[in-house]
Amino acid sequence: DQQVKQNSPSLSVQEGRISILNCDYTNSMFDYFLWYKKYPAEGPTFLISISSIKDKNEDGRFTVFLNKSAKHLSLHIVPSQPGDSAVYFCAASGKNYGQNFVFGPGTRLSVLP
Amino acid sequence: KAGVTQTPRYLIKTRGQQVTLSCSPISGHRSVSWYQQTPGQGLQFLFEYFSETQRNKGNFPGRFSGRQFSNSRSEMNVSTLELGDSALYLCASMAGNYGYTFGSGTRLTVV
Numbered sequence: 001d002q003q004v005k006q007n008s009p010s011l012s013v014q015e016g017r018i019s020i021l022n023c024d025y026t027n028s029m030f031d032y033f034l035w036y037k038k039y040p041a042e043g044p045t046f047l048i049s050i051s052s053i054k055d056k057n058e059d060g061r062f063t064v065f066l067n068k069s070a071k072h073l074s075l076h077i078v079p080s081q082p083g084d085s086a087v088y089f090c091a092a093s094g095k096n097y098g099q100n101f102v103f104g105p106g107t108r109l110s111v112l113p
Numbered sequence: 114k115a116g117v118t119q120t121p122r123y124l125i126k127t128r129g130q131q132v133t134l135s136c137s138p139i140s141g142h143r144s145v146s147w148y149q150q151t152p153g154q155g156l157q158f159l160f161e162y163f164s165e166t167q168r169n170k171g172n173f174p175g176r177f178s179g180r181q182f183s184n185s186r187s188e189m190n191v192s193t194l195e196l197g198d199s200a201l202y203l204c205a206s207m208a209g210n211y212g213y214t215f216g217s218g219t220r221l222t223v224v
Contacts, residue, residue, distance in 0.1 A: 043215030105155035
């Protein structure tokens with residue numbers, strides 16, 4: 001039973017437009033969420049995070065929104081660039097320090113020039 | 114500072130063999146976690162080590178084991194390899210509850 005779900009395996013967006021990647025979770029004990037980006041033949045790299053005390057966190061072109069009541073978060077990339085083409089993983093963690101992160105299956109984003 | 118280093122990058126093994134993968138975390142990071150990545154499954158948590166002790170464990174069979182040394186370097190071992198063990202194995206280190214820094218992974222192919 002997947003605790004973190006990314007229901008869109010892939011997404012294609014035109015360069016310059018907004019990319020919206022979605023993530024749903026089932027465990028109400030999760031209180032810290034991260035997004036990772038992964039290029040082929042490389043390990044995932046940290047992109048942006050949000051804790052449950054916030055509903056929005058912004059870093060340059062990347063914004064993560066958290067809706068705790070819906071157990072839903074989303075990553076917005078504006079404007080999208082061809083270099084953003086990668087697999088994006090949503091991950092969630094509980095309160096305990098060092099508790100493992102539960103990852104979603106990933107969404108492959110393709111930004112078309 | 115140097116990132117997380119995993120060796121080897123690629124490995125081909127035969128069913129029934131055993132394999133050992135190595136991970137050197139970022140200097141000063143004491144937590145090392147291992148993940149298995151397969152297509153469509155995302156990253157599945159294997160285990161986490163902190164100060165040479167296994168602190169968390171995922172739902173993998175006992176054929177998967179690990180250890181951590183006093184210098185925080187970690188090894189992961191898989192015995193009696195099966196075809197389904199073919200995957201990208203990722204190691205990540207962490208300092209503080211901020212998030213992982215991943216290595217580039219070891220691509221294991223079992224034939």
